[in-house]
Amino acid sequence: MQILVVDHPLVAHKLTALRDERTDSPTFRRLTEELVTLLAYEATRDVRTGPVTVQTPVAEAQGVKLTSPKPLVVPILRAGLGMLEGMTRLLPTAEVGFLGMVRNEETLMASTYAERLPEDLSGRQCYVLDPMLATGGTLAAAIQFLVERGADHITAICLLAAPEGVERIERELAELAVPCNLVIAGMDAHLNDKGYIVPGLGDAGDRLYGVAQ
Ligand SMILES: O=P(O)(O)OC[C@H]1O[C@H](OP(=O)(O)OP(=O)(O)O)[C@H](O)[C@@H]1O
Numbered sequence: 001m002q003i004l005v006v007d008h009p010l011v012a013h014k015l016t017a018l019r020d021e022r023t024d025s026p027t028f029r030r031l032t033e034e035l036v037t038l039l040a041y042e043a044t045r046d047v048r049t050g051p052v053t054v055q056t057p058v059a060e061a062q063g064v065k066l067t068s069p070k071p072l073v074v075p076i077l078r079a080g081l082g083m084l085e086g087m088t089r090l091l092p093t094a095e096v097g098f099l100g101m102v103r104n105e106e107t108l109m110a111s112t113y114a115e116r117l118p119e120d121l122s123g124r125q126c127y128v129l130d131p132m133l134a135t136g137g138t139l140a141a142a143i144q145f146l147v148e149r150g151a152d153h154i155t156a157i158c159l160l161a162a163p164e165g166v167e168r169i170e171r172e173l174a175e176l177a178v179p180c181n182l183v184i185a186g187m188d189a190h191l192n193d194k195g196y197i198v199p200g201l202g203d204a205g206d207r208l209y210g211v212a213q
């Protein structure tokens, strides 16, 4: 897996504000969107394009356009939904599919409770959105699922990752025959005994949408 930690002062500035426990929900949502747009710029460097010729008012120009099939953006509910707007701002023609996944806060095992994705993802480039890569269980399962459906190129965009989770994904997906990239705003120190990223930003879903029941 190729890992890119986006090193940019604006990313660092917005991430610091996002971490701050005093940041309220509306501001947290706005910062998440802004951060994702910045990360998406890097994450889409290898989005598939083909050559095209256009007529300017002056002459013909050679350019590029996104090719078919369209990229598929997959936010992992709930927290990944907060990243969707920031992503589609940069990739407005992308299709969107949804995966609802939740981590059991005691066992830290991820399970899927909703799925709305095309049946056949053959030849599709997929962008998975989830702000937190903690133990890596959620993201590893999501990537496996997309590859089983036929996706042939995966880029995960996360705000924060823990080294333990990244190692797990690299281990579990080592045999994957599909190129897999990870783009993050920051790599944090470690996980605490509850599986939270340290220093992290707390529970991303709760900070975006309020405490889940
Ligand atoms: O790497 P992992 O240890 O699997 O943990 C990361 C997952 O935990 C959070 O979701 P959560 O289960 O809290 O669901 P939510 O988005 O509905 O709050 C987060 O958005 C990831 O999906």
Ligand SMILES: O=c1cc[nH]c(=O)[nH]1
Residues within 6 Å of the ligand: 079, 132, 134, 195, 196, 197, 198, 200, 201, 202, 203, 204, 205
């Ligand atoms: O730190 C963490 C870990 C998992 N999920 C979150 O929202 N935050």
Ligand SMILES: [Mg+2]
Residues within 6 Å of the ligand: 079, 203, 204, 205, 206
């Ligand atoms: Mg949560």
